[in-house]
Amino acid sequence: MKLTIERAALMRSLNHVQSVVERRNTIPILSNVLFKADGDSLSMTTTDMDLEINESVAAKVDRPGATTAPAHTLHDIVRKLPDGADVTLEVDASGNSMTVKAGRSMFKLSCLPTSDFPEIGNAQLPSSFTIPAAELRNLIDRTKFAMSTEETRYYLNGIYIHAVDVNGSKVLRAVATDGHRLARFEMPLPDGSEGMPGVIVPRKTINELRKLLDEAADAIKVSLSESKIRFSFDHIELTSKLIDGTFPNYEQVIPTKNDKIVEVNPKVFSNAIDRVSTISDGKSRAVKIALNGKVMTLSANSPEAGSATEDLEVNSNDNMEIGFNARYLLDITSQIEGDGCRIILADSASPTIIQDAGDSSALYVLMPLRV
Amino acid sequence: MKLTIERAALMRSLNHVQSVVERRNTIPILSNVLFKADGDSLSMTTTDMDLEINESVAAKVDRPGATTAPAHTLHDIVRKLPDGADVTLEVDASGNSMTVKAGRSMFKLSCLPTSDFPEIGNAQLPSSFTIPAAELRNLIDRTKFAMSTEETRYYLNGIYIHAVDVNGSKVLRAVATDGHRLARFEMPLPDGSEGMPGVIVPRKTINELRKLLDEAADAIKVSLSESKIRFSFDHIELTSKLIDGTFPNYEQVIPTKNDKIVEVNPKVFSNAIDRVSTISDGKSRAVKIALNGKVMTLSANSPEAGSATEDLEVNSNDNMEIGFNARYLLDITSQIEGDGCRIILADSASPTIIQDAGDSSALYVLMPLRV
Numbered sequence: 001m002k003l004t005i006e007r008a009a010l011m012r013s014l015n016h017v018q019s020v021v022e023r024r025n026t027i028p029i030l031s032n033v034l035f036k037a038d039g040d041s042l043s044m045t046t047t048d049m050d051l052e053i054n055e056s057v058a059a060k061v062d063r064p065g066a067t068t069a070p071a072h073t074l075h076d077i078v079r080k081l082p083d084g085a086d087v088t089l090e091v092d093a094s095g096n097s098m099t100v101k102a103g104r105s106m107f108k109l110s111c112l113p114t115s116d117f118p119e120i121g122n123a124q125l126p127s128s129f130t131i132p133a134a135e136l137r138n139l140i141d142r143t144k145f146a147m148s149t150e151e152t153r154y155y156l157n158g159i160y161i162h163a164v165d166v167n168g169s170k171v172l173r174a175v176a177t178d179g180h181r182l183a184r185f186e187m188p189l190p191d192g193s194e195g196m197p198g199v200i201v202p203r204k205t206i207n208e209l210r211k212l213l214d215e216a217a218d219a220i221k222v223s224l225s226e227s228k229i230r231f232s233f234d235h236i237e238l239t240s241k242l243i244d245g246t247f248p249n250y251e252q253v254i255p256t257k258n259d260k261i262v263e264v265n266p267k268v269f270s271n272a273i274d275r276v277s278t279i280s281d282g283k284s285r286a287v288k289i290a291l292n293g294k295v296m297t298l299s300a301n302s303p304e305a306g307s308a309t310e311d312l313e314v315n316s317n318d319n320m321e322i323g324f325n326a327r328y329l330l331d332i333t334s335q336i337e338g339d340g341c342r343i344i345l346a347d348s349a350s351p352t353i354i355q356d357a358g359d360s361s362a363l364y365v366l367m368p369l370r371v
Numbered sequence: 372m373k374l375t376i377e378r379a380a381l382m383r384s385l386n387h388v389q390s391v392v393e394r395r396n397t398i399p400i401l402s403n404v405l406f407k408a409d410g411d412s413l414s415m416t417t418t419d420m421d422l423e424i425n426e427s428v429a430a431k432v433d434r435p436g437a438t439t440a441p442a443h444t445l446h447d448i449v450r451k452l453p454d455g456a457d458v459t460l461e462v463d464a465s466g467n468s469m470t471v472k473a474g475r476s477m478f479k480l481s482c483l484p485t486s487d488f489p490e491i492g493n494a495q496l497p498s499s500f501t502i503p504a505a506e507l508r509n510l511i512d513r514t515k516f517a518m519s520t521e522e523t524r525y526y527l528n529g530i531y532i533h534a535v536d537v538n539g540s541k542v543l544r545a546v547a548t549d550g551h552r553l554a555r556f557e558m559p560l561p562d563g564s565e566g567m568p569g570v571i572v573p574r575k576t577i578n579e580l581r582k583l584l585d586e587a588a589d590a591i592k593v594s595l596s597e598s599k600i601r602f603s604f605d606h607i608e609l610t611s612k613l614i615d616g617t618f619p620n621y622e623q624v625i626p627t628k629n630d631k632i633v634e635v636n637p638k639v640f641s642n643a644i645d646r647v648s649t650i651s652d653g654k655s656r657a658v659k660i661a662l663n664g665k666v667m668t669l670s671a672n673s674p675e676a677g678s679a680t681e682d683l684e685v686n687s688n689d690n691m692e693i694g695f696n697a698r699y700l701l702d703i704t705s706q707i708e709g710d711g712c713r714i715i716l717a718d719s720a721s722p723t724i725i726q727d728a729g730d731s732s733a734l735y736v737l738m739p740l741r742v
Binding site for chain 1: 476645
């Protein structure tokens with residue numbers, strides 16, 4: 001294999017693919033990028049055995065071929081090369097090392113045989129549909145903060161995506177929960193996704209995908225089976241195993257009879273929560289919300305630090321008290337882009353619903369804390 | 372004590388004084404700021420028993436008085452208050468708590484008695500002189516990277532500042548070394564510093580001072596005795612204990628007979644070192660420099676990762692090889708602001724001198740590595 005490629009193009013793709021590679025690997029080949037040069041393009045693939053990313057980029061291929069080389073080292077090298085440089089990658093005759101040349105710099109990197117590289121990307125993915133990048137970004141942003149990180153509840157370590165029928169109209173739904181809060185996002189069902197199975201997309205895949213979407217073109221093609229999902233766009237293919245588990249029946253967690261409605265400006269609300277929670281103790285960061293008609297009083301107490309209170313004007317007619325984890329409240333309010341944050345309560349011991357008053361696509365459920 | 376102060380002014384000073392407060396304190400009072408309100412100013416003091424900072428700021432004092440309150444909590448609160456707010460601080464009748472009010476926010480913080488607060492700032496400091504802020508910034512920047520962090524060699528955990536006579540002209544000298552590299556900075560001796568004792572200013576004091584100098588006015592007053600030093604400027608007084616130890620005889624470390632001179636552009640040199648060292652192993656990050664007349668070849672080897680080489684054009688007539696720690700070389704080259712980095716060598720086993728070819732105020736000595 002021998003090819004020349006512009007540094008910026010190589011850098012951009014290496015940035016994407018090295019991100020999937022774990023820092024510590026017990027299996028050496030998983031530290032490497034699989035390079036395949038053919039025609040006028042260079043294909044790069046990395047994997048952690050659960051997630052695989054492949055990206056193709058234009059290159060001047062002098063001698064087609066393939067090899068694997070350390071992803072992070074190569075990324076470091078290319079990052080430090082001067083802007084505008086042409087980079088030559090050449091595998092030596094033995095196949096055991098690859099030379100990286102640019103200007104007067106030369107690097108020799110150890111290679112591993114391509115036959116050792118585990119490719120998980122080849123799979124039958126019968127369902128497929130297209131979703132605009134902006135909608136997929138929304139779907140992820142509105143739900144991902146609620147994913148669980150508890151390893152024992154592995155079936156909650158991702159976003160559950162499935163098609164449902166809501167009062168006769170078909171929607172694509174994304175749900176994430178860690179048992180303390182739940183986030184649900186809905187959008188019109190894309191053409192072709194009617195028969196898709198419900199799938200749980202793992203946390204790492206969600207995070208990698210979200211990073212790539214920052215610079216993604218308009219249309220994202222989603223293909224899936226019951227065990228794998230693939231996102232294809234630009235010259236990237238991200239293929240992931242799905243979480244092999246059953247997502248709990250989340251619908252029973254979403255209260256339907258809450259009757260006390262408060263509306264507050266989300267920016268004013270979140271700034272006040274942030275200030276008051278400065279005083280709250282340790283992990284739970286409890287903040288108490290007391291409603292008294294048009295006045296909402298936020299307060300926090302700590303035996304050591306002292307106390308904090310702040311009054312807000314709200315749109316409400318109710319009187320009640322309830323406590324929440326300030327961190328969880330802030331996660332939710334930061335997703336509300338409109339001027340109104342609608343809080344729908346039952347009583348101080350029951351799950352509370354929070355929504356953007358002007359956008360019903362996302363719904364959040366938050367469990368109260370005793371305060 | 373009761374007073375009102377503009378949020379931005381309080382924030383600026385709290386930013387300075389809270390930085391001295393350690394995150395974990397076994398003595399509770401050391402987590403607190405000592406507040407003293409009198410006339411039309413508020414004085415804030417914090418200490419870690421070795422270093423004390425005091426800053427005064429204009430305030431509308433309704434009731435003079437003093438108290439102590441948690442520095443980090445207060446800093447967090449004030450940081451989160453809206454820009455432009457007026458903040459009222461009021462100690463309650465019992466003296467056990469302080470109320471912080473701004474707009475519709477109210478915080479009550481636990482206080483500790485002012486009598487518990489250890490003040491180390493009162494000291495006889497017979498020597499004193501003035502130094503321009505820019506010169507003091509230079510003095511610190513050119514030397515601080517070479518301070519040791521080894522606790523057993525406590526007498527190297529700071530910058531040694533002293534007056535010396537160099538060929539009949541008096542200079543103020545700053546020296547730092549960790550045994551692997553040494554940095555020396557010289558400037559004309561300021562008026563009044565002739566009789567000053569040689570002092571070792573501790574690392575934390577250097578770091579805090581350096582941060583404050585970013586926004587400091589022109590003239591910094593330095594006062595000192597054999598055990599303490601004070602830096603006074605704007606409305607700030609930084610008083611520190613000195614390291615009670617003997618700085619080693621560093622002059623014998625600086626070679627005088629090195630005869631091989633190489634000149635290289637410091638930016639080109641440091642970029643090349645940075646690239647080549649991507650390959651070098653672990654902690655030592657060894658880079659080999661081979662001189663061959665007008666060509667300098669940098670190289671690094673790692674049994675695992677591979678190898679790297681890069682050629683540079685230099686101004687030299689010598690042939691030799693020597694190895695260095697890449698990190699240490701980069702620390703030094705980043706301090707060279709001119710176009711020429713002059714490297715003065717003896718042989719591959721001897722200390723090497725590095726200087727800015729156009730500025731002799733700083734001199735660096737670097738021990739070689741075997742490569």
